[in-house]
Amino acid sequence: MLAGGQSLLPMLNMRLARPQLLIDIMRLPGLGEIRREDGSLVVGAVVRQAALETWAELPGTLPLLARLFPHIAHWQIRCRGTVCGSIAHADPAAELPLALLALGGTVRLASRRGRREIPAEQFFLGPMLTARRDDEMIEAVLFPVHRPGFGYAFREVARRDGDFALVALAVVAGPDCVRLAVGGVEDRPLLLTLPPATARAHPEALAAALAGLAPRGDPHAPASYREAVLRALAPRIIAEAHACRD
Numbered sequence: 001m002l003a004g005g006q007s008l009l010p011m012l013n014m015r016l017a018r019p020q021l022l023i024d025i026m027r028l029p030g031l032g033e034i035r036r037e038d039g040s041l042v043v044g045a046v047v048r049q050a051a052l053e054t055w056a057e058l059p060g061t062l063p064l065l066a067r068l069f070p071h072i073a074h075w076q077i078r079c080r081g082t083v084c085g086s087i088a089h090a091d092p093a094a095e096l097p098l099a100l101l102a103l104g105g106t107v108r109l110a111s112r113r114g115r116r117e118i119p120a121e122q123f124f125l126g127p128m129l130t131a132r133r134d135d136e137m138i139e140a141v142l143f144p145v146h147r148p149g150f151g152y153a154f155r156e157v158a159r160r161d162g163d164f165a166l167v168a169l170a171v172v173a174g175p176d177c178v179r180l181a182v183g184g185v186e187d188r189p190l191l192l193t194l195p196p197a198t199a200r201a202h203p204e205a206l207a208a209a210l211a212g213l214a215p216r217g218d219p220h221a222p223a224s225y226r227e228a229v230l231r232a233l234a235p236r237i238i239a240e241a242h243a244c245r246d
């Protein structure tokens with residue numbers, strides 16, 4: 001399936017993917033919606049990242065996404081790439097899978113057999129590996145919308161502006177818990193669920209949760225660097241998310 005082509009075309013260029021048949025889904029009808037449904041924002045398969053980023057209601061509806069979009073690649077790439085394409089591609093350092101995980105969102109899949117929904121926590125299985133079956137397409141992703149009492153923060157460290165993150169952190173701080181999604185560190189985005197006010201009141205809970213991660217090293221950064229960034233940034237952005245709870 002070809003959506004915005006911003007990940008698939010490079011993979012075709014490098015011969016990492018060699019499909020026998022390529023189906024361009026961008027002109028299929030009925031997949032371009034951005035609409036509310038039962039406390040979530042439904043984003044259809046062909047909605048480009050820039051379309052959601054510039055949607056006037058985004059800052060009030062999904063403050064986390066409003067903060068995170070400028071970190072995805074460059075404007076020109078976001079004008080082509082789709083939201084669902086990024087979720088389907090499941091790069092371990094991509095920002096949109098992190099947001100879906102931190103917010104507790106859902107992936108809606110469709111095939112000839114029907115539809116099913118998978119929570120983000122069960123969707124990302126490994127590097128560019130998801131629970132989507134070969135004959136399924138992502139019809140839409142559902143992001144739970146902002147509710148009073150919640151605060152959000154996002155931060156990433158990358159080698160250059162627009163690069164994939166070496167470490168990315170997305171936080172949703174609510175009255176009952178803190179959801180910290182970590183990207184770029186292991187082979188898939190990870191979710192840590194922590195007690196509220198973790199950074200200040202329970203620093204040991206945060207330290208224990210971070211100690212359970214196994215950061216990877218690669219030619220861009222050794223594991224020790226990722227670990228140091230995590231330990232330095234996590235308490236700060238959890239505090240930032242708490243500070244903006246309304």
Ligand SMILES: Cc1cc2nc3c(=O)[nH]c(=O)nc-3n(C[C@H](O)[C@H](O)[C@H](O)COP(=O)(O)OP(=O)(O)OC[C@H]3O[C@@H](n4cnc5c(N)ncnc54)[C@H](O)[C@@H]3O)c2cc1C
Nearest residue numbers: 001003004005006007008073081082085086088094095138
């Ligand atoms: C230079 C550059 C820098 C980038 N930097 C970043 C970055 O910093 N952060 C980031 O997150 N991304 C980055 N990207 C990737 C970009 O966000 C892509 O747009 C996105 O990952 C894929 O979306 P797409 O619509 O282009 O998908 P495509 O490239 O068309 O498809 C990607 C994969 O998903 C599958 N797919 C697409 N849509 C569906 C669907 N609805 N159902 C099932 N399968 C589907 C395709 O079959 C393919 O396997 C970068 C890209 C480039 C070229």
